[in-house]
Amino acid sequence: MIISSNAIVLSKLKYKDNDLIVKLLIRDIGVTSFLVRGSTKKNKLNYFQQLSVLEIEFDLNNRRNLHYFKEFDLKNNFKTIHTDFKKMGVVIFLSEILSKILTHQEKDYELYDFIEESIFYYDKSLFNPNFHLAFLIDLSKFLGFYPDIENNHYKYFDLQHGLYSNIKDSKYVLEGDDLRAFNMILGTNFDSSNELTITSMRRKKLLDNIILYYNLHIENFKVVKSLDVLRKLF
Numbered sequence: 001m002i003i004s005s006n007a008i009v010l011s012k013l014k015y016k017d018n019d020l021i022v023k024l025l026i027r028d029i030g031v032t033s034f035l036v037r038g039s040t041k042k043n044k045l046n047y048f049q050q051l052s053v054l055e056i057e058f059d060l061n062n063r064r065n066l067h068y069f070k071e072f073d074l075k076n077n078f079k080t081i082h083t084d085f086k087k088m089g090v091v092i093f094l095s096e097i098l099s100k101i102l103t104h105q106e107k108d109y110e111l112y113d114f115i116e117e118s119i120f121y122y123d124k125s126l127f128n129p130n131f132h133l134a135f136l137i138d139l140s141k142f143l144g145f146y147p148d149i150e151n152n153h154y155k156y157f158d159l160q161h162g163l164y165s166n167i168k169d170s171k172y173v174l175e176g177d178d179l180r181a182f183n184m185i186l187g188t189n190f191d192s193s194n195e196l197t198i199t200s201m202r203r204k205k206l207l208d209n210i211i212l213y214y215n216l217h218i219e220n221f222k223v224v225k226s227l228d229v230l231r232k233l234f
Contacts, residue, residue, distance in 0.1 A: 001060045003028060006075055008115055009052045011099040021066065022048050023099060025115065026056070030106040034058070035066040047074060049082050050095035051119050078123045087122065089233045090132050093226045097136070097214075100222055101143065111142040121190055129203065129234050133185045134193040136210050145217040147186060157182060159213045172216060174209060181206045204231050 005028040013021045020036045036048065047054065057071040081087045098115070105111070118135055122128075140146045147162050154164040157179055159172040168175070174182050181202050185193060198206065207230070215221045 002057065002070070003060045004055075004057045005029065006112075006116070007054045007056050008098075008112070008119070009048050009050060009054065010095055010102065011050070012048045020048060024054070024056070025098070025102055025105065025112060027109065027112045027116075028107060029060065030108070031102050031104060033066055034069060036069065047072060051081065051091050052078070053116055053119060076120065076123075078119075081119070081123045084127065086127055086129075086233050089226075089230055090122075093224070093230045094132060094135060096224055096226050100224070101214075101218060108142065114138065114142060118190070125190070126194070128190065128194040130185065130193040130196055130198060131190060132230070133203070133206060133210060134188055134190055136214070137185055140213075140217075143218070145213075149186065152183065152186075155179075159209070160216050162213075162217070172212065177202065178205060178209060182209060200234055203234055207231075 003026070005026050007024040007026040009022060010025055010031070011023045013023075015021045015035065018038050022034045022036055024032055024034065026032050053075040055071075055073050055075045056069060058067050058069050061067070081091050118138075122131055137146075145162055147157070148164070151164040154166045155175060156165050156168050157163070157174040158165050158170045159174065160170050165173075181198060184196050184198065185206065188196065207227075211224065211227065
């Protein structure tokens with residue numbers, strides 16, 4: 001069956017001397033991997049940078065682990081996310097997160113559209129040091145563990161159960177300054193998140209808490225290798 005769709009590059013892995021294995025989130029299918037022959041040539045490498053958005057055509061065969069493109073092209077030539085040093089760091093981090101989470105993701109139009117629209121926004125906007133924080137919180141809506149914001153005036157937020165409480169009955173609890181920073185990013189959109197005043201130290205701690213939140217809600221969530229690089233950028 002011939003499929004024509006949009007797709008987001010989640011990861012790429014060099015295979016043999018001149019080939020790539022590319023993992024894509026395809027709008028009409030879900031996560032699928034492709035073998036790209038001769039892909040180390042510069043003109044092909046440019047297509048498969050992290051979070052590039054492609055227009056693709058391929059023959060879907062559910063018995064294959066790896067598919068082959070019939071056609072592929074960039075849907076959009078990004079201006080900043082693959083050239084701006086700090087934005088590149090965020091893109092590498094988010095692509096790693098998405099690649100770890102969306103291992104067997106099936107078709108989900110709302111999830112795909114959220115990710116694609118977020119990428120386009122980030123490319124067109126000025127640099128926002130809080131973008132990745134707002135993105136991860138919003139992403140949790142589509143993954144099924146967005147925080148229950150009822151009772152958000154309570155003293156604690158229980159990361160393990162995803163809700164606010166006046167009782168500290170878990171070892172995974174936010175309170176004090178950590179809770180205030182979490183509440184600041186919760187419910188903001190990308191524009192308003194850029195207006196938040198968060199110190200570098202507090203931003204790093206908030207990111208650590210959000211990563212912990214993901215660890216508690218996603219089975220076998222692995223270590224994010226690019227996290228250390230991101231911490232150095234902000």
